[in-house]
Amino acid sequence: MVLVSLLDRIDIPETNVANYVLDNCERIGGPDHTVFLDSATGYALTAAELRSYVRRLAAGLRQHFGIKRGDVVAIFASNSVNFPIVVYGVVASGATCTTVNPTYTPRELEHQLTDSQATMIVVGGGLLDTALEAFSHMDDSAKPKHILHMDEARTGKEDSIFSAMADETAGPVDDGLQPSDYSTTPAYICYSSGTTGLPKGVLLSHRNMVANAMQIQRVKELDLERSQGSRHEIFLGLAPFCHAYGLSYVLHSSVALGGTIVIMSRYSFDGFLKAIETHRITFAYLVPPLVCALSKDPRVDDYNVSSMHTVLSGGATxxxxxxxxxxxxxxxVRVIQGYGMTEMSPAITMLATSHNEPASIGILMANCEAKVVDHDNNEVAAPGEPGELCFRGPNIMVGYLNNRRATEDIFDSDGFLHTGDIGYVDSKGFFFITDRKKEIIKFKGFQISPSELESILAEHPDIADAAVMPVYDDSQATEVPRGFFVMKDSGNNDQERAKAVVEWLHERVAGFKRLRGGFVIIDHIPRSPAGKIIRKSLREIQHVNLGKATVAA
Known part of the structure; x- marks a missing residue:
């Protein structure tokens, strides 16, 4: 049975996503309202100033560097007030933007630049050495032809983005696209970490991104209709802008709603709390480890965070x-959840603040359809019956870059994208996640959910972060689960405390779910910018720690 969104359909305009965001930002908030604010320096950017800078940069990219439709411009930088100027400027020019994780190594950067065939790279402060080392591993024909710097210390230099914005009289730039082009022309190439192999380039069109911004806005409007939201929100810009989560939720939807984005360029937990207190944050986009810290860390009591009414958590349930x-x-504070993938621009379900379903990942976005299928790809009919979640809608990606096979593998013949996530829909239309298809541990015929054990472990006061992975037990000829723990206040009798955690866990789960593979104490759990555990990296850590696990079962 195909499920249709409970929300009214929305009319999605065929337009450049940068123009959509800027037009709505100025229409709703007014030209003089503050759009971006640096939490550390207090530097502010109004809607009118933002539009002017974007037009000037788009014109400069076209006139001085020949950037045009079909070209790819990479942004390799941390969050800053200048980041959205560059993102919008690139997209407004008609070019495609590929955002790069600023924590990437030279080899990882090299892969994305080569795969995306970037013509230009815009580099943030402190990252030039990484970029140059990446270039040293690339063929001359594959290297970007131009390097621009986002660092304000280079103001006045020819290779600065500020020099590219020299024409203060620049008006709107023709992006070279016809209305029919916006549904197929990529505005962004975002890279999906996945669990195996190299990251894949996800082609997200202008229409994909406009649709998702409008879909997120429609869910938020439910709260305004029920007087449980603010017409003018102050959002925390902590989610990485290099990730589809930060792009769509923060730089697109929240800006288009006329909100103010308080940007943190460097993260610390105290800095995070201070930003909420100082700038009176009302709505924060976070990932599970930060939500966990809000529930446990004693430092929360040292700050006034009473302005914040909603926390939306994404990346993991x-x-x-x-x-x-x-x-x-x-x-x-109401803690709500959203769900999606980079391939969905990225949001496909989301809770409103006014919804009272804390365990749910939300309702289906407007204009979208869903189905739940069993192991044989037969549609599940009964509400509450679990299976693989599959989705279809205007926010679903165009496809994977240079990877036709992967594109064909993820879509079925009816155009539904198969997520690999196991879940169900209840009778009221709320979606729930129970696990990921490829991450289920099979122990003597039983199926064990890593995410279930991880969620329980996260509740223990001695655990700062945790993950569960399968290891093969030759003596039993089966997989068994192993825990990876990051201990809170590390160094203080860690082994004995970790053993106590395992005993505590075993009191709360069925016998077949016990950590028969033992546990390993590590410094950090590798996660993507959206907060998802990077299982591939964790397997490498597991290999290094082979034979070092402590068995407490």
Missing amino acids: LSPTLIEATQKRLPH
Whole structure:
């Protein structure tokens, strides 16, 4: 049975996503309202100033560097007030933007530049050495032809983005696209970390991104209709702008709603709390480890965070217990969840603040359809019956770059994208995630959900972060689960505390779910910018720690 969104259909305009965002930002907030604010320096950018800078940069890219439709411009930088100027400027020029994780190594950067065939790279402060080393491994024909610097210290230099914005009289730039082009022409190439192999380039069209911005806005409008939201929100710009999560939720949807984005260029937990207190943040986009910290860390009590009414968590599901603990500690805050993938621009389901389904990942976005299928790809009919979640809608990617096979593998013949995530839909239309298809541990015929164990472990006060992976037990000829723990206040009798955690866990799960593979204490759990555990990297850590696991079962 194909499920249709409960929300009214929306009319999606055929337009450049940068123009859509800027037009709505100025229409709703007004030309003088502050769009971006640097939390550290207090530097602010109004809607009118933003539009002027974007037009000037788009014109400069076309006139001085020959950037045009079909060209790819890479942005290799951390969050800053200048980041959205460059993103919007590139997209407004008609070119395609590929955003690069600023923590990438030279080899990882080399792969993305080569795969995307970037013509230009815009480099943020402190990252030039990484870029130059990446270039040293590339063929001359594959290297970007131009390097521009985002660092304000290079103001006045020819290779600065500010020099490219020299024409203060620049008007709107013709992006070279016809209305029919916006559904197929990529505005962005975002790279999906996946669990195996090299990251794949995800082609997200202008229409994909406009649709997703409008879909997110439609869910937020439910709160305005029920008087549980603010017409003018102050959002925390902590989610990485290099990731589809930061792009769509923050730089597109929140800006187009006329909100103010307070940007943190460097993260610390105290800095995060201070930003909420100082700038009166009302709505924060976070990932599960930060939600966990809000529920446990004693430093929260040292700051006034009473302005914040909503936390939206994405990247991985939160347990109802953790949500309850966070809301009990911060009774003025509602913790809600959203779900998606880079391939979905990225949001496909989302809760409104006014929804009272804490364990749910939300309702289906407007204009979207879903189905749940069993192991044989037969559609599941009954509400509550689990299976693989599949989606179809205007926000679903065009395809993978240079990878026709992967594109064909993820879509079925009816155009539904198969997520690999296991879940169900209840009778009221709320979606729930139970696990990921490829991450299920099979123990003697039983199926064990790593995410279930991870959610429970996250509730323990001695655990800062945790992951669960399968290891093969030759003596039993089966997979068994192994825990990877990051201990809170590390160094203080870690082994004994970790053993106590395992015993505590075993009291809360069925016998077949026990950590028969033992546990390993590590410094950090590798996660993507969206907060998802990078299983491939964790397997490498597991290989290094082979034979070092402590068995407490």
